Amino acid sequence: MKQEKAENLGIPSFSSPARHGQVATPERWLMRQLLRSLGDPPIRVRFWDGTEMEPVPGAARTTVVIHDRFALWRLLSHPMLHFGDDYSLGRIEVEGGLVEFLDTVFRHTPRARSSSPTRRQLLERLQRARRNTLSGSRENIHHHYDIGNSFYRLWLDHEMQYTCAYFPDPAMTLEAAQLAKLDHVCRKLQLKPGESVVEAGCGWGGLARHMARYYGVRVRAYNISTEQVAYARERAAQEGLADRIEYVLDDYRTISGEYDAFVSVGMLEHVGTEHYHVLGGVIDRALKAGGRGLIHSIGRNQAQPMSAWAERRIFPGAYPPTLREMMMIFEPYDFSVLDVENLRLHYARTLGHWLERYETHVPLVEQMFDAAFVRAWRLYLASSIASFTSGSLQLFQVLFARPQQNALPWSRAHLYHDHLRKE
Amino acid sequence: MKQEKAENLGIPSFSSPARHGQVATPERWLMRQLLRSLGDPPIRVRFWDGTEMEPVPGAARTTVVIHDRFALWRLLSHPMLHFGDDYSLGRIEVEGGLVEFLDTVFRHTPRARSSSPTRRQLLERLQRARRNTLSGSRENIHHHYDIGNSFYRLWLDHEMQYTCAYFPDPAMTLEAAQLAKLDHVCRKLQLKPGESVVEAGCGWGGLARHMARYYGVRVRAYNISTEQVAYARERAAQEGLADRIEYVLDDYRTISGEYDAFVSVGMLEHVGTEHYHVLGGVIDRALKAGGRGLIHSIGRNQAQPMSAWAERRIFPGAYPPTLREMMMIFEPYDFSVLDVENLRLHYARTLGHWLERYETHVPLVEQMFDAAFVRAWRLYLASSIASFTSGSLQLFQVLFARPQQNALPWSRAHLYHDHLRKE
Numbered sequence: 001m002k003q004e005k006a007e008n009l010g011i012p013s014f015s016s017p018a019r020h021g022q023v024a025t026p027e028r029w030l031m032r033q034l035l036r037s038l039g040d041p042p043i044r045v046r047f048w049d050g051t052e053m054e055p056v057p058g059a060a061r062t063t064v065v066i067h068d069r070f071a072l073w074r075l076l077s078h079p080m081l082h083f084g085d086d087y088s089l090g091r092i093e094v095e096g097g098l099v100e101f102l103d104t105v106f107r108h109t110p111r112a113r114s115s116s117p118t119r120r121q122l123l124e125r126l127q128r129a130r131r132n133t134l135s136g137s138r139e140n141i142h143h144h145y146d147i148g149n150s151f152y153r154l155w156l157d158h159e160m161q162y163t164c165a166y167f168p169d170p171a172m173t174l175e176a177a178q179l180a181k182l183d184h185v186c187r188k189l190q191l192k193p194g195e196s197v198v199e200a201g202c203g204w205g206g207l208a209r210h211m212a213r214y215y216g217v218r219v220r221a222y223n224i225s226t227e228q229v230a231y232a233r234e235r236a237a238q239e240g241l242a243d244r245i246e247y248v249l250d251d252y253r254t255i256s257g258e259y260d261a262f263v264s265v266g267m268l269e270h271v272g273t274e275h276y277h278v279l280g281g282v283i284d285r286a287l288k289a290g291g292r293g294l295i296h297s298i299g300r301n302q303a304q305p306m307s308a309w310a311e312r313r314i315f316p317g318a319y320p321p322t323l324r325e326m327m328m329i330f331e332p333y334d335f336s337v338l339d340v341e342n343l344r345l346h347y348a349r350t351l352g353h354w355l356e357r358y359e360t361h362v363p364l365v366e367q368m369f370d371a372a373f374v375r376a377w378r379l380y381l382a383s384s385i386a387s388f389t390s391g392s393l394q395l396f397q398v399l400f401a402r403p404q405q406n407a408l409p410w411s412r413a414h415l416y417h418d419h420l421r422k423e
Numbered sequence: 424m425k426q427e428k429a430e431n432l433g434i435p436s437f438s439s440p441a442r443h444g445q446v447a448t449p450e451r452w453l454m455r456q457l458l459r460s461l462g463d464p465p466i467r468v469r470f471w472d473g474t475e476m477e478p479v480p481g482a483a484r485t486t487v488v489i490h491d492r493f494a495l496w497r498l499l500s501h502p503m504l505h506f507g508d509d510y511s512l513g514r515i516e517v518e519g520g521l522v523e524f525l526d527t528v529f530r531h532t533p534r535a536r537s538s539s540p541t542r543r544q545l546l547e548r549l550q551r552a553r554r555n556t557l558s559g560s561r562e563n564i565h566h567h568y569d570i571g572n573s574f575y576r577l578w579l580d581h582e583m584q585y586t587c588a589y590f591p592d593p594a595m596t597l598e599a600a601q602l603a604k605l606d607h608v609c610r611k612l613q614l615k616p617g618e619s620v621v622e623a624g625c626g627w628g629g630l631a632r633h634m635a636r637y638y639g640v641r642v643r644a645y646n647i648s649t650e651q652v653a654y655a656r657e658r659a660a661q662e663g664l665a666d667r668i669e670y671v672l673d674d675y676r677t678i679s680g681e682y683d684a685f686v687s688v689g690m691l692e693h694v695g696t697e698h699y700h701v702l703g704g705v706i707d708r709a710l711k712a713g714g715r716g717l718i719h720s721i722g723r724n725q726a727q728p729m730s731a732w733a734e735r736r737i738f739p740g741a742y743p744p745t746l747r748e749m750m751m752i753f754e755p756y757d758f759s760v761l762d763v764e765n766l767r768l769h770y771a772r773t774l775g776h777w778l779e780r781y782e783t784h785v786p787l788v789e790q791m792f793d794a795a796f797v798r799a800w801r802l803y804l805a806s807s808i809a810s811f812t813s814g815s816l817q818l819f820q821v822l823f824a825r826p827q828q829n830a831l832p833w834s835r836a837h838l839y840h841d842h843l844r845k846e
Contacts, residue, residue, distance in 0.1 A: 107827060111757045111826070166834075167833055168833055168834040168836065169833065170833050301753070301754065301757050301758065301759050301760075301826055302754055302755075302757055303754075322750065322754060323746065323750055323760055324747050324750035324751075324754055327745065327746055327747035327750070328747075330724070331724065331725055331726075331745060331747055332725075334534045334724050334725055334814075335724065336724050336765065336767070336814055336817060337724075337746055337763065337765060337817075337819075338764075338765045339763065339764060339765065340760065340762065340763035341761075341762060341835070342759065342760060342761045342762065344759070345829060345831060345833075346833075389829065390826075390827060391757075391759055391825075391826030391827045391828075391829075392826075394759060394760075396760075402814075403534070403724055403813075403814030403815075404530060404813060404814045405814075406768060406812065406814075408768060410590055410591055410592065410593050410768075410769075411589075411591040411839065412764070412835065412838075412839070413591065413839040415835070416834065416835070416836040416839045
């Protein structure tokens with residue numbers, strides 16, 4: 001087994017102890033306990049000595065292979081973190097399909113049946129580890145989004161949408177589904193020509209371009225990722241939209257001015273619940289009397305932290321909230337929630353497209369980074385798919401308005417006119 | 424001024440002190456403070472001596488008339504409760520439109536900008552006053568729903584829907600809009616022939632009949648109102664649906680069996696937040712693996728008690744929750760919220776139809792009860808309209824499912840096919 005570099009991910013390097021030999025009885029017993037705590041998923045475990053273990057004999061369609069004793073011990077000590085690191089390093093491998101393996105495990109893992117105060121406090125402490133203060137956020141965002149536009153360009157769509165697409169027809173291409181998502185958001189907001197929109201966390205600027213181009217609005221879009229803002233500005237200039245879009249390289253907390261609409265797609269995951277009250281205040285100051293807003297975010301049915309591995313290696317400071325937690329944004333400012341749509345399976349499909357494209361570019365990614373990076377991102381994309389298919393992650397689009405905004409559509413049929421026409 | 428009976432509402436009778444004379448300066452000053460605390464709404468106050476007061480001179484389109492000193496003092500001591508009681512007794516009247524007057528007041532009343540722990544504790548104490556225990560619920564529900572089917576029949580639609588209708592076209596009749604609501608609920612639940620449904624709080628049984636008749640499902644429907652269940656059973660028998668619907672005269676907490684769908688329209692307002700965890704447990708036990716559910720309830724943007732008057736005279740034990748509070752039903756059991764729709768303005772329109780029909784039957788209602796009852800119910804319907812138009816009340820339909828239910832439609836377009844065809 002070749003030892004991989006992992007400097008691009010911050011995975012500590014290990015001197016390979018590689019004291020192989022037979023798996024010991026206590027090691028086997030501990031692995032059995034780990035599988036039990038995971039709800040005895042129908043998977044197979046194969047150890048470095050070729051011996052195997054199956055919690056549900058004959059039911060396994062996927063196998064996790066543990067290549068050395070050190071990887072086993074690390075897995076037993078902190079399964080969520082070390083599975084990721086050792087998978088990245090190639091000391092753990094999966095046979096029979098990584099997504100299927102993870103989906104099986106996630107489906108069987110017992111979920112909490114209550115949210116006790118202790119559990120909440122623990123969660124709060126975990127979250128506090130990487131506070132999304134003004135400088136903390138910049139560091140956290142830099143870690144993920146400034147890997148390089150050329151990397152993301154390999155597997156994202158033409159509009160560089162790094163958020164859940166919308167597949168009213170599941171057979172749509174990723175390109176079409178991302179455009180459908182942008183349109184779905186604009187329709188929900190009922191944007192009218194000449195209106196002004198403020199966007200918090202604009203990524204590579206695709207939504208702002210879509211709104212300015214097709215809905216005739218002026219957009220001010222905030223983002224703290226240097227690479228993304230540079231890209232967004234360049235494209236807006238190239239596409240003749242620079243007079244209608246202002247990309248601001250700054251934190252959402254510095255938003256100024258008054259707007260007809262507020263929109264944020266895929267930023268809330270990086271905000272942290274302790275700042276939701278502040279975010280609500282920002283929206284409250286930014287929205288005119290007839291204003292409305294939309295927040296699109298990964299979420300949860302029950303409060304729980306990000307996977308330790310993903311939080312540490314991929315998305316520092318990230319936390320997908322429950323709907324209950326999201327209400328901390330709206331409730332203090334008397335916003336009226338008009339519409340919540342859960343697009344969980346759309347994200348699984350989006351990620352499926354990304355993973356497929358990603359795999360076709362693996363040689364290039366390995367050249368840009370290293371083999372450990374290649375495997376870490378494969379694991380991240382695959383485990384995200386499995387999280388959405390197994391119902392452990394949700395995707396919420398929440399539409400809201402000022403409480404006395406009565407110029408509301410009488411139904412949501414206007415969101416579906418075009419799609420129906422195509423059928 | 425004629426002194427009205429009020430025995431049907433439990434309003435205490437007062438010996439009329441009727442010490443008229445001039446309004447004193449301190450009385451005027453106190454009324455001025457009351458108007459200020461209400462946000463200085465552009466209304467006019469006329470006292471029994473003919474003098475007037477306007478917080479915004481020249482802006483008033485409606486006038487509240489206070490007919491005697493005792494009514495004024497009572498109003499100053501507990502405005503929300505005594506406005507209702509003295510309006511019912513005819514000691515306070517409104518000129519220029521009751522709905523408009525109330526809407527103006529509600530729009531200007533300052534809303535809380537935070538939900539402090541103290542505020543929450545106060546709310547909890549208020550709610551505890553009329554606990555919805557098994558016997559408490561029966562008393563509370565009896566108070567409101569057992570007034571008599573013949574009373575409700577005067578102004579409800581043919582299906583006796585005493586909940587928000589759905590007006591995809593605002594010009595629809597009440598009859599059509601109530602059928603559209605029943606259908607909207609069934610479509611959201613994606614009911615299929617042969618499936619089983621349990622309904623918590625079935626009113627006069629209209630939704631159960633609609634589901635059985637048009638969607639071919641078997642329904643077990645729970646309700647603790649004797650009068651309503653008797654009516655529901657009779658109609659199901661008359662309409663040949665008795666083999667597919669079982670109406671159970673019992674509390675939702677006694678629901679047994681397993682079902683494909685759970686539905687509850689207009690019951691949650693009577694449950695009380697302290698029982699949401701129990702309700703979630705009932706749903707969790709009742710739903711099969713592929714099960715889904717829908718809860719339709721009046722709600723709020725921010726936690727606050729019912730108006731003291733409505734809670735005391737009209738709806739004992741009622742409390743419209745925030746979305747955040749509603750999540751206490753779903754979160755402990757890992758239910759996945761799929762869709763939330765806010766139909767606030769639909770309820771205002773529904774109530775508008777009810778009030779219009781109610782007014783045409785006033786002589787009959789006065790014969791059945793008394794003049795104070797007539798005015799109390801007029802106030803209740805009018806203030807409900809104003810609560811929905813001013814954004815102080817919401818109407819939430821929440822669709823949810825088991826977390827691993829992946830047989831979900833790819834969009835909500837199926838809810839809008841017919842309506843579009845008609846356009």
